[in-house]
Amino acid sequence: xVRSLALTLALTLPVLLSGCVGTSEPAxxxxxxxxxxxxxxxxENRLCLANLSQKYATFTPLxxxxxxxxxxxxxxxxxxxxxxxxxxxQIANLxxxxxxxxxxxxxxxxxxxxxxxxxxxxxxxxxxxxxxxxSCRNVAGTSRLSAHAxxxxxxxxxxxxADGRRITVLRDWDSESPQIRAFLATIRDSxxxxxxxxxxPQYNAAHRDHFHLEVGGGRPFCQ
Numbered sequence: 280x281v282r283s284l285a286l287t288l289a290l291t292l293p294v295l296l297s298g299c300v301g302t303s304e305p306a307x308x309x310x311x312x313x314x315x316x317x318x319x320x321x322x323e324n325r326l327c328l329a330n331l332s333q334k335y336a337t338f339t340p341l342x343x344x345x346x347x348x349x350x351x352x353x354x355x356x357x358x359x360x361x362x363x364x365x366x367x368x369q370i371a372n373l374x375x376x377x378x379x380x381x382x383x384x385x386x387x388x389x390x391x392x393x394x395x396x397x398x399x400x401x402x403x404x405x406x407x408x409x410x411x412x413x414s415c416r417n418v419a420g421t422s423r424l425s426a427h428a429x430x431x432x433x434x435x436x437x438x439x440x441a442d443g444r445r446i447t448v449l450r451d452w453d454s455e456s457p458q459i460r461a462f463l464a465t466i467r468d469s470x471x472x473x474x475x476x477x478x479x480p481q482y483n484a485a486h487r488d489h490f491h492l493e494v495g496g497g498r499p500f501c502q
């Protein structure tokens with residue numbers, strides 16, 4: 280019996296050892312290339328994108344971008360159009376914007392600008408004109424990065440109405456028309472209720488031709 284047991288061990292031991300040797304080698308790791316792999320969308324950004332869709336905005340989600348020097352466009356989208364009460368609002372010259380900025384802009388365009396245009400000027404809004412959004416730059420006269428450097432700000436310069444009128448911040452902030460002045464003041468005040476920072480021609484000469492609209496940041500500021 281002892282001889283039989285020894286023979287069995289002699290025959291099976293090499294097989295057992297070969298199994299141990301095979302499992303000692305680590306499985307190969309999947310290869311990911313930085314140029315094609317993107318991190319999963321953060322839960323809060325998924326919620327923002329869903330909310331933006333529910334507002335009937337037309338947009339394309341963009342991959343996260345790191346441009347260097349602290350400049351980024353994270354969780355950003357490219358907006359093609361927004362929604363008014365009765366139709367589509369075009370938006371011109373807009374680059375990447377973060378989803379929270381796009382969502383806030385959507386609400387302001389519909390409930391602030393379009394409704395003010397109908398109530399004060401008698402014609403609905405059809406297009407918002409901008410001077411752009413993302414730009415890797417500092418706040419003028421400082422070493423602090425602008426909100427534009429993280430795609431969290433947009434500069435709005437003008438508005439086109441359904442009746443063909445074009446109203447610009449540069450030309451019409453001090454318009455001879457009290458209705459046009461009231462329209463621009465009303466939508467600036469409406470923006471102040473939604474955005475963290477709003478700068479208008481009332482703030483300084485650098486903003487004579489646009490409204491600077493910014494989300495995030497610290498203490499709200501409206502001028």
